[in-house]
Amino acid sequence: MSPIKKVNKVTACAHPLAHQKAADTLKQNAPKEEELYDLADLFKAFADSSRIKILWALSASEFCVCDLADALGMTQSAVSHQLRLLKQSRLIKSRREGQSIIYSLADEHVKKVFSLGLEHVREI
Amino acid sequence: MSPIKKVNKVTACAHPLAHQKAADTLKQNAPKEEELYDLADLFKAFADSSRIKILWALSASEFCVCDLADALGMTQSAVSHQLRLLKQSRLIKSRREGQSIIYSLADEHVKKVFSLGLEHVREI
């Protein structure tokens, strides 16, 4: 199923589709429905200040859970819950080291998104 | 106030901060608290599939509200509400053209974030 509906108009405005060509092109080049949801999910991972802080910390160095909690002023539980979400989003990875679990960024992509966003925020 | 708390440990783990140097560096290079919230807000704008669809459409062409609603299979009201959020986030701009309001991307930054995200999603 395409994320973009048939161009046949059924709902709102009465005027002919003002940008018919664009709408058609849109329909053809449509990313798959699933990709759009994945994309939204990716950005959801960045869409919370606690997770932003965690990602920012991990972009500087790997950390164990309790050090993250200490450094960021969060409870161990809250950090752990957020780390789980970030891991599910494939943005971070972890390894065990004795009693601790060390978390780090999964790849450089995170840094790219992060710095691009920061650049945008700073330039407004 | 720094987003990163004093390194003096008060809460969780008993071991000395495993990555003391990193934590200190972290503390010094800390983006401002406000920047982190702005950053989270920026990504919040991308963190919903309806808005993703709208942004994706606008990255192809400008559109009026009802054409967006038709093309994306959303109600006029839902689209309008989301457009307001996107405009508040400075991601899109609008101009009046007769009875219609034409929306378009505010700048190229949106496309960058969008394509970077899509690239990431596709490469996993």
Place this chain on the structure above:
DNA sequence: CAAATATATGAATATATGTTCATATATTAT
């Protein structure tokens, strides 16, 4: 000016989500 069309918006509702609390699991030290 009145009717039609396009868009915006407040209120209500349903759902999603972040944090806390209590507790479970896993590893290390004694």
Place this chain on the structure above:
DNA sequence: ATAATATATGAACATATATTCATATATTTG
């Protein structure tokens, strides 16, 4: 094996947010 430490997780709660419905505002047309 037992205690101590580090991390994970389920349940509950509070808050945020996406959509719908009804309606208001703005522009054009007759």
